[in-house]
Amino acid sequence: MTMTIHHRDRQAARGQSRTDRIEYRLLVALAFVICFVMVAASRALSAFRGRTVETHGQSIFAEARASAHATAGYAFLA
Numbered sequence: 001m002t003m004t005i006h007h008r009d010r011q012a013a014r015g016q017s018r019t020d021r022i023e024y025r026l027l028v029a030l031a032f033v034i035c036f037v038m039v040a041a042s043r044a045l046s047a048f049r050g051r052t053v054e055t056h057g058q059s060i061f062a063e064a065r066a067s068a069h070a071t072a073g074y075a076f077l078a
Contacts, residue, residue, distance in 0.1 A: 027075055031068035039064050 039060050046053045056063070 024072065024076075028068050028072045031072050032064055035067040035071070036060065036064035039067070 043053050043060065058066070
């Protein structure tokens with residue numbers, strides 16, 4: 001009988017972790033869109049002003065992705 005209870009607990013935990021992963025991915029996707037727009041605007045404004053664009057060796061996509069992952073983790077601290 002305890003085996004059945006443990007099996008249900010594992011299934012419930014697996015379902016919860018799947019939900020958490022989906023929520024995290026959605027949060028990262030939303031943060032990516034926001035960060036992408038901000039990075040593109042920042043680089044465009046720098047180029048428009050005639051200043052050198054600081055890329056730190058990253059493409060716009062890579063910089064937005066890194067920023068999205070960095071900021072999404074803070075959502076779960078609360």
